[in-house]
Amino acid sequence: MKSYHKELxxxxxxxxxxxxxxxxxxxxxxxxxxxxxxLLCNAMHITASVFINDDExxxxxxxxxxxxxxxxxxxxxxxxxxxxxxxxxxxxxxxIMGREVVVAITDGKLHFGTWEQIFYGEFDGRRKKRVLVxxxxx
Numbered sequence: 546m547k548s549y550h551k552e553l554x555x556x557x558x559x560x561x562x563x564x565x566x567x568x569x570x571x572x573x574x575x576x577x578x579x580x581x582x583x584l585l586c587n588a589m590h591i592t593a594s595v596f597i598n599d600d601e602x603x604x605x606x607x608x609x610x611x612x613x614x615x616x617x618x619x620x621x622x623x624x625x626x627x628x629x630x631x632x633x634x635x636x637x638x639x640x641i642m643g644r645e646v647v648v649a650i651t652d653g654k655l656h657f658g659t660w661e662q663i664f665y666g667e668f669d670g671r672r673k674k675r676v677l678v679x680x681x682x683x
Contacts, residue, residue, distance in 0.1 A: 549577035557670035582682015587645030592635035594642035594666035635669035
């Protein structure tokens with residue numbers, strides 16, 4: 546069995562964003578040479594997320610509105626976490642959207658369902674953060 550890993554770095558200029566990272570992850574798979582196996586992709590920061598869904602702008606807008614209703618940023622005084630930083634809402638949004646995804650690899654390709662893509666969700670941007678891609682297989 547072979548193993549491969551790479552850290553992808555993202556610096557989002559806004560507080561929140563949903564970024565399609567599928568092509569970056571596919572490049573990692575190509576570099577690995579692995580044809581059959583599993584790929585783990587996870588956000589390495591507690592205010593960011595990796596998830597799978599459709600790349601459709603209306604859905605992305607709906608996520609933003611829905612997450613802001615569930616964990617509004619303002620007023621920051623509503624959160625006990627906020628003392629040093631103003632990002633308690635980002636921690637909660639990350640918990641909702643998830644830390645990681647696992648994707649099967651079949652015949653050297655990500656084995657997705659219809660419309661599935663991998664996204665990086667940023668909930669407290671304006672600084673560099675990393676995403677781990679770990680691939681195991683043959």
